[in-house]
Amino acid sequence: DTEVTQTPKHLVMGMTNKKSLKCEQHMGHRAMYWYKQKAKKPPELMFVYSYEKLSINESVPSRFSPECPNSSLLNLHLHALQPEDSALYLCASRRTGDSGELFFGEGSRLTVL
């Protein structure tokens, strides 16, 4: 069982909808990540939170809005998305230290109509 839990697993939304993706981990990791992955492509980094502060934003459009309410939770708020935003959204967490690998959730598969 994965220790990073993502909900929902599947989401279909229209271009005018507002929805959110949720990610939760209880491993005490203080760095949390959002990646976007299109079919047959590598994960593409979107945001990183370190100690609940946004440390990396890879020039992601403002229709994606991340939030880290506490050290265990990471949200991705979605608004006015485009069909090309349809993808698998992966959340990951990492323990501190140089050798800390990413632990991934199973992902949220988003379809924008």
Added chain:
Amino acid sequence: AQKITQTQPGMFVQEKEAVTLDCTYDTSDQSYGLFWYKQPSSGEMIFLIYQGSYDEQNATEGRYSLNFQKARKSANLVISASQLGDSAMYFCAMRETSLTSYDKVIFGPGTSLSVIP
């Protein structure tokens, strides 16, 4: 800027044989970490093995070993005794551990491995 190259889009290997998946990287940092992940068709990313830039010995984890050649900036994954369950996408990833990019983890384009019975 970080960059990772995986030159083999697809690979085939006979069951029980060994296979090497190539990864080269580019970084100006002296301190960095290299990772390999497996992604089956189910979509979950599974961590396989880690190599630090200052580690003198090649990393090994069960059937996985990492052939680290620092001067060539290569970090190839070797899977011994391939199993049918090894069929998946394999991604090489890197994290620089400098202060300016401490959290950034980027992935190479991936190699699709198919194990033939």
